[in-house]
Amino acid sequence: MRKKIWIILALAFIIPGLLFTASCAKKAVKDDAAMTQQAEDEAAMKAKEAAEKARQEELARQREIDEQRLKDEAMMKQEAKDMFLNEDIHFEFDSSILTPEAQLILKKKAEWLQNNPESMSTIEGHCDERGTSEYNLALGDRRATSTKNFLVDLGISASRLTTISYGEERPVDPGKSEDAWAKNRRCHFTIN
Amino acid sequence: MKICRTLIAWFIATLFILTIPGVSLAGYDYIDITQPYLKKLPIAVPYFKKISTVDDTDQLSRTLSDLLSDTLDFTGYFKIMNREAFLLNPQTDAGFANVIFHDWTSIGAELLVTGGVLVKDNLLEIELRLYDTFKEKLLVGKRYKGGISDQRRIIRRFCSDVIYSLTGDRGIFDTEIAFVSTSSGTKEIYICEFDGYNIRRVTHTNSITLTPAWSSDGQWIAYTSYARGKPDLYIKHLKENRGTVISKEGINITPAWFPNKFDLAATLSFSGDPEIYLLTGTGKVIKRLTNNKGIDVSPTWSPDGKKMAFVSKRSGTPQIYIKNLDSDQENRLTFQGNYNTQPSWSPKGDKIAYASMEGGLNNIFVIRIDGQSPIQMTHNEGDNESPSWSPDGSLIVFSSTREGPSRIYVMTGYGTDQRRLLTLQGQQTQPKWSPRMTQN
Structure with a gap:
């Protein structure tokens, strides 16, 4: 008697289960195919988008790098030019001899002139206010000339370099201290 | 046109100069020109006597007598006596024509100038007399006629006669001084009369303009300017x-006219090195005068043109050298100090004035051309530069920062009587005394 109950219970569960399973299975097959297709499409699209985005990003990045590089180059060029223009060489009192520091600076200037072969430069010779005006005009001339000769020896064409002496007429620092005088004993470069 | 008119006026004035009879030739023994400033001659210049009755003659006679005593005072030879010590009223006869010498010797006046002033129809007639009060002798007596505006010229002319009678030299009353001033904002060249009067601007370069130099005839000046940028x-x-x-x-600087010629020496650096050349007044190179690597600059000629002093760095520091143009020999002149520049050869030929720097400040020195006994003229009074002799050799004009900004000063050739020549806006530097403008 008990066996019978178990079978009935089993049937009662299994049959609807089977029925259910069958119907389910059938439907699942059909849905699966559609979904795969759609997913593939979506994936492809996404990939494409991603690729495009990546490409764009890469391009932007590249552009940025290029821009930065150009900017850097321009900046370096400007810096080099500024340095050429702003970095004076200095002298001892009543001397037109180029100090080792002055020679180092002049080597950089020669490099710049070599990198900018179209540029012409004027070398201004200046003195401090001590001493007398006439002698200082001659001393400023000696300073500018010895500076020019040094650059010519480094391979810069003499025709690209002009000299002018201002003697003590144009100090950068009007002060009356050793500091001011040291600043004023100089050769200054300009680009023509 | 203006020159023409002035000439005519002066011609008229000259026509009326009368040499008063009885003037004896002075022996020039009043002022010992080898030591003229040890004892200044006491001179009395009372107010001139007004001869006309025109109201403003009073003022004019005072102005003229003050101008005369200032002009004589400028030479450094005289002690101008205080008028308050005078014993008589200059408006009496004794003030002009009938001098009572005892009135002057008793107050210590060795020389006396009296004058009579007549004004008529805007014309000025002045009679001026110089007396030796101890010898009771008339030394100079002149009568001048001209326009009211000729008064400075008349007074200067008489002073020139006074100096001539006392020293045998015509003095400096017809000379001028060129200098550099920053009054306009840039360095430009200006000219004034010997006493700082009548300042006028000569250049309008709006750049740096330096070192004026007079030609021997006073007609030309040479100078350096950056008007074209260099x-x-x-x-x-x-x-x-x-x-x-x-x-x-390169540089084209420090001109110095050759005596009595239209040639000049200057420093040029076109060879790559500052050297001194002799040039024509039209700018052609006649010859190179120095040949030495390093600085050669600032030529100055001996009065006979046979020698040239200049600054060279050949010994390591700037020193003054003398080149003999006949023998081509060059000898170092200065051995005292490490920085001797700006030589100026005296008109008598025996001395050179220059600036010597110590501790960053220059002082004026005068040295004999044999190099003996350099004498310091300025002491502890700022920076003193650019000495230049008056053409009679009695005075030196120079620049000094003793009152702050650089200004022009005058002293005697012995360093005495230092005074400021003029006051002008900005700073004044590089004075150069002209030659005499008229030949008397």
Whole structure:
């Protein structure tokens, strides 16, 4: 008697289960195919988008790098030019001899002139206010000339370099201290 | 036109100069020109007597007598006596024509100038007399006639006669001084009369303009200017619009006219090195005068043109050298100090004034041309530069920062009587005394 109950219970569960399973299975097959297709499409699209985005990003990045590089180059060029223009060489009192520091600076200037072969430069010779005006005009001339000769020896064409002496007429620092005088004993470069 | 008118006026004035009879030739023994400033001659210049009754003659006679005593005082030879010590009223006869010498010797006046002033129809007639009060002798007596505006010229002319009678030299009353001033904002050249009067601007370069130099006839000045952007040498006629620019590569500086010729020495660096050349007044190189690597600059000629002093760095520091142009020999002149520049050869030929720097400040020195006994003229009074002799050799003009900004000063050739010449806006530097403008 008990066996019978178990079978009935089993049937009662299994049959609807089977029925259910069958119907389910059938439907699942059909849905699966559609979904795969759609997913593939979506994936492809996404990939494409991603690729495009990546490409764009890469391009932007590249552009940025290029821009930065150009900017850097321009900046370096400007810096080099500024340095050429702003970095004076200095002298001892009543001397037109180029100090080792002055020679180092002049080597950089020669490099710049070599990198900018179209540029012409004027070398201004200046003195401090001590001493007398006439002698200082001659001393400023000696300073500018010895500076020019040094650059010519480094391979810069003499025709690209002009000299002018201002003697003590144009100090950068009007002060009356050793500091001011040291600043004023100089050769200054300009680009023509 | 203006020159013409002035000439005519002066011609008229000259026509009326009368040498008063009884004037004896002075022996020039009043002022010992070898030591003229040890004892200044006491001179009395009372107010001139007014001869006309025109109201403003009073003022004019005071102005003229003050001008006369200032002009004589400028020479440094005299002690101008205080008028308050005078014993008599100058408006009496004794004030002009009938001098009572005892009134003057008793107050210590060794010389006396009296004058009579007559004004008629805007014409000025002045009679001036110089007396030796101890010898009771008339030394100079002159009568001048001219326009009211000629008064400075008349007084200067008489002072010139006074100095001539006392020293045998005509003095400096017809000379001028060129200098550099920053009054306009840039360095430009100006000229004034010997006493700082009548300042006028000569250049309008709006750049740096330096070192004026007079030609021997006083008609030309040479100077350096950056008017074209670099230091070029300009040779300019002072009255006519003509001249030359020497614009060689490098510096074109420190002109010095050759005595009595239209040639000049200057420093040019076109060879790559500052050297001194002899040039024509039209800018052609006649010859190179120095040949030494390093600085050679600032030539100055001996009065006979046979020698040239200049600054060279050949010994390591700037020193003054003398080149003999006949023998080509060059000898070092200065051995005292490490920085001796700006030589100026005296008109008598026996001395050279220069600036010597110590501790960053210059002082004026005078040295004999044999190099013996350099004498310091300025002491502890700022920076003193650019000495230049008056053409009679009695005075030196120079620049000094003793009162702050650089100004022009005058002293005697012995360093005495230092005083400021003029006051002008900005700073004044590089004075150069002219030659005599008229030949008396």
